[in-house]
Amino acid sequence: MEPMPQNTSSQEVYDAVVVGSGAGGGTAVHVLTAKGLKVALLEAGPMLDVATEFKEHKVPTDYDHRGAEEGGKSYFGQGKPFGFFSTTSGGWQLEGEPYTVGEGSQFQWFRSRILGGRTNHYGRMSFRFAEYDFKPYDKDGLGFNWPISYQDIAPYYDKAEEFIGVAGTRENVPSCPDGKFHAAPPPKVHEMLVKKACDKLGIICIANRRAVITKNLNGRAACHYCGQCGRGCQTASAYSSAQVQVFPAMKTGKLKVFDLAMVREVLTDNNGKATGVLYIDKKTRTEKIIKAKVVVLAASACESTRILLNSKSKEFPNGLANGSGMLGRYLMDTVGFGLSGTVPALEGMPHYNTDGYGGAHLFMPWWLWDKHNKLDFPRGYHIEIGGGYGMPSVGGYHGAARRFGYGANMKSKIRESYGTSIGFAGRGEMIPNIHSYCELDPNVVDKWGIPVLKFHFKWTDYEWKQARHMEKTFADIITTMGGKVSGLSASQRESQGISIPGTIIHEVGGARMGKSAKDSILNGYCQTHEMKNLFVMDGASFASNPDKNPTLTINALAWRACDYLAEEMKKGNV
Amino acid sequence: MSNFVPLETLDRRSLIRTIALGLTALGTLDVEAAQHVHTETAAEKAKGPYKVKTFTPAEYKTLQRLAVLIVPPDSVSGSALDAGAPEFIDTLASQNQQIADIFHGGLAWLDAEMRKRYSSTFVAAKPEQQTQMLDALVEAGRELAERQNEELVYQKSPIYKDFTGYTVRRANELGAGVAFFDWVRKMTVDAFYTSPIGFKDLNYIGNRALSRYVVPAEAMDYAMKRSPFA
Numbered sequence A: 001m002e003p004m005p006q007n008t009s010s011q012e013v014y015d016a017v018v019v020g021s022g023a024g025g026g027t028a029v030h031v032l033t034a035k036g037l038k039v040a041l042l043e044a045g046p047m048l049d050v051a052t053e054f055k056e057h058k059v060p061t062d063y064d065h066r067g068a069e070e071g072g073k074s075y076f077g078q079g080k081p082f083g084f085f086s087t088t089s090g091g092w093q094l095e096g097e098p099y100t101v102g103e104g105s106q107f108q109w110f111r112s113r114i115l116g117g118r119t120n121h122y123g124r125m126s127f128r129f130a131e132y133d134f135k136p137y138d139k140d141g142l143g144f145n146w147p148i149s150y151q152d153i154a155p156y157y158d159k160a161e162e163f164i165g166v167a168g169t170r171e172n173v174p175s176c177p178d179g180k181f182h183a184a185p186p187p188k189v190h191e192m193l194v195k196k197a198c199d200k201l202g203i204i205c206i207a208n209r210r211a212v213i214t215k216n217l218n219g220r221a222a223c224h225y226c227g228q229c230g231r232g233c234q235t236a237s238a239y240s241s242a243q244v245q246v247f248p249a250m251k252t253g254k255l256k257v258f259d260l261a262m263v264r265e266v267l268t269d270n271n272g273k274a275t276g277v278l279y280i281d282k283k284t285r286t287e288k289i290i291k292a293k294v295v296v297l298a299a300s301a302c303e304s305t306r307i308l309l310n311s312k313s314k315e316f317p318n319g320l321a322n323g324s325g326m327l328g329r330y331l332m333d334t335v336g337f338g339l340s341g342t343v344p345a346l347e348g349m350p351h352y353n354t355d356g357y358g359g360a361h362l363f364m365p366w367w368l369w370d371k372h373n374k375l376d377f378p379r380g381y382h383i384e385i386g387g388g389y390g391m392p393s394v395g396g397y398h399g400a401a402r403r404f405g406y407g408a409n410m411k412s413k414i415r416e417s418y419g420t421s422i423g424f425a426g427r428g429e430m431i432p433n434i435h436s437y438c439e440l441d442p443n444v445v446d447k448w449g450i451p452v453l454k455f456h457f458k459w460t461d462y463e464w465k466q467a468r469h470m471e472k473t474f475a476d477i478i479t480t481m482g483g484k485v486s487g488l489s490a491s492q493r494e495s496q497g498i499s500i501p502g503t504i505i506h507e508v509g510g511a512r513m514g515k516s517a518k519d520s521i522l523n524g525y526c527q528t529h530e531m532k533n534l535f536v537m538d539g540a541s542f543a544s545n546p547d548k549n550p551t552l553t554i555n556a557l558a559w560r561a562c563d564y565l566a567e568e569m570k571k572g573n574v
Numbered sequence B: 001m002s003n004f005v006p007l008e009t010l011d012r013r014s015l016i017r018t019i020a021l022g023l024t025a026l027g028t029l030d031v032e033a034a035q036h037v038h039t040e041t042a043a044e045k046a047k048g049p050y051k052v053k054t055f056t057p058a059e060y061k062t063l064q065r066l067a068v069l070i071v072p073p074d075s076v077s078g079s080a081l082d083a084g085a086p087e088f089i090d091t092l093a094s095q096n097q098q099i100a101d102i103f104h105g106g107l108a109w110l111d112a113e114m115r116k117r118y119s120s121t122f123v124a125a126k127p128e129q130q131t132q133m134l135d136a137l138v139e140a141g142r143e144l145a146e147r148q149n150e151e152l153v154y155q156k157s158p159i160y161k162d163f164t165g166y167t168v169r170r171a172n173e174l175g176a177g178v179a180f181f182d183w184v185r186k187m188t189v190d191a192f193y194t195s196p197i198g199f200k201d202l203n204y205i206g207n208r209a210l211s212r213y214v215v216p217a218e219a220m221d222y223a224m225k226r227s228p229f230a
């Protein structure tokens, strides 16, 4: 390929440049433009056209390949992750944009390249962190405290929930604080069985909390229960940053979106200030510059870390804002484990529409928060439920077909067993450790010439033991429901008893917040300790990774950071 | 990531857009319009006879016969042939030489084996001979799968650490047929269950547009009565 020409002609200076349009970037452009700032948004992927991209009302026969993809890719393990219909716009690998993994480590990194990032298809599970989640070190002497408390962020959880819309119920469970909820849909039959079993076992089971609106909000229609949020929601009843934040912000006239703009580094002057960013315009393969008074990185936890690491100069040989050497350190994912079973009580049940609002209607928050002295692992997990009469799809019946042979018998067996299984997924908190981090790979660049990340990751006994507790709990629930565990065999358990790091797609940390510039990158407002006009507003800021899925907290932290940023700007401090 | 152009008419696309707009503007839902989209799709598919792209007439006939044997019609629903399984396989084979090879080769193997056994091609053989053949493949497939599991355990067990004897796989003379049948079966089953006929067979009634989500008491009572919580 040809060397990349540079084009620095655009000399307009924005109030802020935001890098990345996912949960963090979407919130940033929404809040900053509402405050009247002139904002540039740079997104490495293309613009989003929901009419062509989102497939929630498609069925397999709308395509000759029925979802197996052109040439039957899915039969060779080369189909889209989560299936053809999902709006992933990316996946575990991106063509021409590799990452590497250190010897002895396993790590998988899920990236989406499109306006809205991963929020177009994410699961929308939206849980507040608990009070104790912000001070984990105080609780058990492990990991790190956050520099902020629940009280600091609570008003922003309120704002975020009220704006993006989260359905749920008020339950007063200390491990999972209540929020400002839309009405939650009623539990499905298999979920009621789970709840009964949980009641017996002393496990809390309550309405799920998902970023889906069940009454109209700001021109968005209430959910119509088509059950396919992972395919994108054309009516924006499920939150996606593109539809809910970026598009409205564009209408204010305060936002300019640059798509297919891959940021390489943050530019600085000699006075310790960021002056803008340098990006590769993918359309023309040219280097371009955007100047701004404030730089906000929100390209996803690892990608923002990568940009900072790549913003090397004589003054900053280890990357920007990295005087502490902590950049890339204490990378975390969520501990995952799954088990499934079959439930005789569901056999022969009159079928009904179980699609609902696109995810389980119940879930189990961590219920043993005050019993850790009786457990052999330090942190909690929540449980997600799977089951029901899902839309038939390519690949859904291969196992059953093998089991039952072929012919009339196979056909009736598949019919009878449809919708009778139940699945559980544990989502647990890991303890940040020194073996889990990312750095620049000195030998590899992507097709834009940008050095790529190399990942290192290790689970420890804390996580492994937590996964064993999940396994026992799920088996207990299944048997208490009168069901049979069909999950893992002994030999499988050896290798697959815990999720591969990265695969729960809750990777956070890398530029964590803390009280001191000596051992952290950001302060409690997502502002770098070392550069007043440089912020990181995605999961990179996380000091710990509680069992709650991270996105709602990314929204809330970004909102709080933007309020602070605007205030500081007014005062002339940034 | 760009997908290839979806097979849909402009009409259908604009219909969906209309629903989306209608929803956003009015905040209420035209359930009928949404349902219409689904019916449209089915109608769209019902046009014209299919032109075979990859397989010879003889091969295609075999695929058609296999489709009926793998998912036969019954009182609930039609067969995988009715659901378009041969079309599905032919279409993907026309796009991917690897799939074409698997099926050309596998179908040839099947006829060769049938000639050895019954002096007839698969299609021309008696129905009971056809099912005997498939039964033999299912049986051989189970044996192979079991032995693979055994090997896994032997390899893993520390007791057998230095023992390599079991890692040598005995060849099964039906091995090639087993692999082929697995392909035919999985693609046939996929085509069947993803079709409107398959949806009906499983009685899948989701992906609608509802103004309110309710769980029928009838279903709830049914399961509760049969559960340990009755």
Ligand SMILES: Cc1cc2nc3c(=O)[nH]c(=O)nc-3n(C[C@H](O)[C@H](O)[C@H](O)COP(=O)(O)OP(=O)(O)OC[C@H]3O[C@@H](n4cnc5c(N)ncnc54)[C@H](O)[C@@H]3O)c2cc1C
Binding pocket: A019, A020, A021, A022, A023, A024, A025, A042, A043, A044, A045, A082, A110, A111, A112, A113, A114, A115, A116, A117, A118, A119, A121, A122, A123, A124, A125, A126, A261, A262, A263, A264, A298, A299, A300, A301, A303, A307, A505, A506, A538, A539, A549, A550, A551, A552, A554
């Ligand atoms: C299948 C799936 C299910 C999930 N379920 C849940 C869930 O239920 N609940 C939950 O809380 N979380 C869930 N998550 C995680 C959730 O998607 C992320 O936490 C969230 O999207 C993170 O937001 P973000 O803004 O940090 O990054 P992203 O959403 O990843 O957005 C980052 C954006 O930045 C762009 N970008 C990257 N690099 C550059 C660059 N150099 N220059 C310019 N732009 C760049 C990307 O193209 C992307 O659009 C799920 C994720 C997946 C994949």
Ligand code: SF4
Binding pocket: A056, A212, A213, A222, A223, A224, A225, A226, A227, A228, A229, A230, A232, A233, A234, A235, A236, A237, A238, A356, A357, A358
């Ligand atoms: S279930 Fe509701 S939120 Fe999800 S895609 Fe359908 S309409 Fe949208």
